[in-house]
Amino acid sequence: MLRRDGIALRRLLHPGDEPCEVRAWVSGGAVRLRASAATCEAAGAGLERMRFALCLDHDLSDFHHRFRRDPVIGPVVRVRPWTRPRRRPEPFEALAWAICEQLIEGSRAVDIQRALVRSHGRRSACGRLRDAPSAELVADRSPAELERCGLSPKRAITMLKAAREVASGRADLSEHEPSWRRLRRIKGLGSWTLEKLAYEGQGRDDKLPAGDLDYLKVVGRLAGLGRRATESEVRDFFAPYAPYEGLAGTYVLSAAHWPVRGT
DSSP, rough: OOOEEEEEEEEEEEEEGGOOEEEEEEEEEEEEEEEEEEEEEEHHHHHHHHHTTTTOOOOHHHHHHTTTTTTTTHHHHOOTTTTOOOOOOSSSHHHHHHHTTSSSSSHHHHHHHHHHHHHHHHOOTSSOOEEOHHHHHHHHHHHHHHHHTOOHHHHHHHHHHHHHHHHHHOOTSSHHHHHHHHHHHEEEEEEEHOOOOOOOOOTTTTOOOOTOOHHHHHHHHHHTTSSSSOOHHHHHHHGGTOOHHHHHHHHHHHHSSOOOOOO
């Protein structure tokens, strides 16, 4: 997973199952990247996935132009225009991590994710870096092995079924809508999980995980409901931001957690 080494961030990836170490650091006001792999193809693919995860090519000019004066997110757009989503370099990683995060505290989900990486992830040649397990690796596990990482029995089965759909190619995560329809057939994969996959793993700015507790709370407050909003009310609140509902959600949470003063 992502590891800090001095001023640089390091991440082990496996594009095409080839190991590739990518380093990222800030220099001269720009983000620099360097990839190390056995082939140029693997290095190039690793750079591409890291650029996606860090949102380095994410052009928000239209979003910023449209909502610069918005009463809710406008202050963040003007003061913190560098705000970007938190994304995963591989879509299956986003899907698996979303399953880990279902209906539990964030710290507990992180513990489960770390246990999955330790037990079933892939290591670098030096042994210091580890990558998240691929769909193929998870698909070969048993429910009991996943449960030992902290997943509940039901979620272990859900993750196993999802991994087998992806590993077999029946759910091709590069095909967004078809893969969502296929995965939706699996018990335990609902709107929230698939919207997390879409937003964090497939780069879909229009997909908002509306059932997220943070959104239920913040929309209830912003809309003056005096209670938590429902999922439907969250969707209605963000509908005017289409086709950037998910991105607007990130900016709303940024404003809620770190209020902008004097704008």
